[in-house]
Amino acid sequence: MxxxxxxxxxxxxxxxxxxxxxxxxxxxxxxxxxxxxxxxxxxxxxxxxxxxxxxxxxxxxxxxxxxxxxxxxxxxxxxxxxxxxxxxxxxxxxxxxxxxxxxxxxxxxxxxxxxxxxxxxxxxxxxxxxxxxxxxxxxxxxxxxxxxxxxxxxxxxxxxxxxxxxxxxxxxxxxxxxxxxxxxxxxxxxxxxxxxxxxxxxxxxxxxxxxxIIYKSGPFGPFIFGSGERLLLPFGLHHILVAMIRFTEAGGTQVVDSNTVSGALNIFYAQLKAGAPISSSATAFLSQGKMPTFMFGLPAVALAIYHTARPENRKKIKGLLISGVIATFVTGITEPIEFLFLFISPVLWVFHVIMTGFGFMMMSLLEVKIGNTDGGILDFLIFGVLQGTYTKWYLVLVVGAIWFTVYYSVFRYAIVKFNLKTPGREETTEEVSKEELSHKTKGKYDVERILGALGGKSNLQSLDNCITRLRLVVNDMSKINQLELKRCGALGVVVLDDHNVQVVIGTQVASVKTQLEKIV
Incomplete structure (x- = not known):
């Protein structure tokens, strides 16, 4: 055991x-x-x-x-x-x-x-x-x-x-x-x-x-493409799928200005250049499919992360979240937001993959006609709004509002329900109290005495710290002398399991940790 x-x-x-x-x-x-x-x-x-x-x-x-x-x-x-x-x-x-x-x-x-x-x-x-x-x-x-x-x-x-x-x-x-x-x-x-x-x-x-499969799937093709592209992103394999759809027969073949053109992006650019009507079957695989998720869904994720962070940590993560939102909203660069939850909750990543696919399918079924590649506000304005109402750009706002609500609700619920360690909720900060932040001891900490109370060098596997606590992995928890640690100036000792323990030092914890490392 x-x-x-x-x-x-x-x-x-x-x-x-x-x-x-x-x-x-x-x-x-x-x-x-x-x-x-x-x-x-x-x-x-x-x-x-x-x-x-x-x-x-x-x-x-x-x-x-x-x-x-x-x-x-x-x-x-x-x-x-x-x-x-x-x-x-x-x-x-x-x-x-x-x-x-x-x-x-x-x-x-x-x-x-x-x-x-x-x-x-x-x-x-x-x-x-x-x-x-x-x-x-x-x-x-x-x-x-x-x-x-x-x-x-x-x-x-x-x-x-x-x-x-x-x-x-x-x-x-x-x-x-x-x-x-x-x-x-x-x-x-x-x-x-x-x-x-x-x-x-x-x-x-x-x-x-x-x-x-996408080529033969009709209305479900955009869903398979959108979800597949997101699913493959962490593995770097999405480029193959994207290239196939944009530049080969898998993305469709049409005659434009007496020329046979293959690939969704090729068809869109050819129609745009020739002044021909834009084909919704081509744009189904382009920018419009990304917009519900990129312009509305991922910003909602950032808001959910912000609202579920501890109040004292929100200022610290605000800059990270704002820059990520601007990147995805303006130009469709999604990694700064996606990487905040990709490795923390694979289930939320799968949800995001499916919702992205549904975004592509919904835009296709509504016959929106907004092309290009990025899926941000610039594509929305340049290839949607400025091209006229025939692109049905206004439907992006309607679907986007739904996507924002769904993303925010699901992510906020999941983060709180399963206590996911998204930025601002990490274990290093989630239990910090005002008492810990204000805790001080008279004079300097006797680091050698603290080390002895921890069971000596041989008892330490790992040594780290957060804002107020030493975070330790030890070999034998029975060697931890909690009473002696408190006599050395610690406010308290938190035993997490048989090997993980935290010693509440206060805001001087970084100095104590550095001195312990020198001795060890």
């Missing part, structure tokens, strides 16, 4: 820590998404055509610069996850862990490229998306999106945990300890990189099958 509890405790600690590591790249993503969205939108030819003053050369240079800088986080998001996960999870030698994450990610992609080259599977430059390939740091490789970074991050964490203090024979001692982590990482991830291309085509074949 004790062994089972220990395993359960380790899983609890791992997933709690994993969730925290995601916040580092997500916070950067929210800010960069704002810059990218504004920059790319205001340099778009369609936007300049509608608002000519934006074509000013000085403004264009500024917006282009914003777009370039903002694109950084999205271009390198997988490698950011590969570095942030081991950085956040390991207890010792964190710098080595992050360095190893970078090394492992690059080597994995180099190995993938080597395999594709040797087996003559490298796609032509203009066929990358259709083949499920892309460029990563100048390396042509399989397009795995964030999943690739997460795979590397977790593998590096496990390798670091096992080898960071390894002792090698004297002749190889220089390569021992922390130096061995990037070495073993390069070996293991190179093997992983050779194996992945053998597995990944199975997913590509499945996606091609989905494309054929």
């Amino acid at each position: 004790s062994k089972k509890k220990n395993i359960k405790s380790s899983f609890w600690e791992f997933f709690q820590g994993l969730g925290k590591t995601f916040m580092l790249p997500v916070a950067l993503l929210a800010f960069m998404g704002l810059m990218l969205g504004i920059g790319s939108s205001f340099t778009s030819p369609s936007t300049i055509e509608t608002l000519p003053f934006l074509g000013n050369p000085v403004l264009q240079v500024i917006f282009s610069f914003m777009s370039t800088i903002g694109g950084f986080a999205f271009t390198y998001l997988p490698v950011l996850f590969a570095m942030a996960i081991p950085l956040g999870l390991v207890r010792y030698e964190k710098g080595v862990a992050a360095f190893s994450g970078f090394v492992g990610y690059v080597i994995m992609n180099l190995s993938i490229n080597f395999y594709l080259t040797q087996t003559h599977q490298l796609a032509a430059a203009d066929k990358l998306r259709e083949a499920g390939q892309g460029m990563v740091m100048g390396i042509q490789t399989i397009e795995m999106g964030v999943l690739g970074g997460i795979i590397v991050g977790i593998i590096v964490y496990l390798l670091h945990k096992r080898f960071y203090d390894v002792q090698l024979p004297d002749a190889l001692a220089f390569f021992g300890g922390a130096r061995f982590v990037p070495i073993i990482t390069s070996i293991i991830l190179s093997i992983v990189g050779l194996l992945l291309p053998m597995i990944w085509p199975i997913f590509a074949m499945a996606i091609a099958g989905i494309g054929n």
Whole structure:
């Protein structure tokens, strides 16, 4: 029974820590998404055509610069996850862990490229998306999106945990300890990189099958496409499905201005250029389907997260949520909001996937005719409102209001009912009282005495802190002397299970934790 509890405790600690590591790249993503969205939108030819003053050369240079800088986080998001996960999870030698994450990610992609080259599977430059390939740091490789970074991050964490203090024979001692982590990482991830291309085509074949199903599904095609695209997003496989629908026969074939055109996006642009009536069967797979979710649903998620956060934490998360809402509402960049719940509640993610699919189907059934790719307010205005009422743009507002209500109600209920640790509700802050925030002790804390009351160095597995508490994982809870800890100045001791305990120190907890780490 004790062994089972220990395993359960380790899983609890791992997933709690994993969730925290995601916040580092997500916070950067929210800010960069704002810059990218504004920059790319205001340099778009369609936007300049509608608002000519934006074509000013000085403004264009500024917006282009914003777009370039903002694109950084999205271009390198997988490698950011590969570095942030081991950085956040390991207890010792964190710098080595992050360095190893970078090394492992690059080597994995180099190995993938080597395999594709040797087996003559490298796609032509203009066929990358259709083949499920892309460029990563100048390396042509399989397009795995964030999943690739997460795979590397977790593998590096496990390798670091096992080898960071390894002792090698004297002749190889220089390569021992922390130096061995990037070495073993390069070996293991190179093997992983050779194996992945053998597995990944199975997913590509499945996606091609989905494309054929969409083509033959009539009114349900947009639903399958919209939900499938969202479902595949975390795995980086959505590009294959999107490319099939936008540019191949799977997205339909029509004659436009005496030319046969295939692919939903190709048809829309051809009709727009020729001044021909816009086909609702083509726009069914384009911007309009995203609008209920992107412009209304995800902002409702942000509001639900804000309202369910502890009142004292709302100011802290407001900037993160506002920047995420602006990114999705203006340009359809959804990751800053989606990543806030994707890894916390897979059930809510499935709900989001289904609702996105229904958004596509609803817009199709109502015969709305708004094309393009982003699904934000700019597409709504430029390709909807400004094109006239024949696009039925007003129906987006009606459906959007319903989507906002449903998303907000479901997310707020789920967050409260299941106590989901969305931003502002984390365990590190949810139980902080005014008494804890104001608690102080006379003089300095006797850290060595506190360590003794915790059972000594050998009793500590993990040491962390929140705003007011030391958060510890210990080997033997019976060695914790609660009375002695209170004599040392602690306000209280909270035992969570057989191995997790919190010691309430007050606002000086960070200093106490740092001193404990030095001793340990």
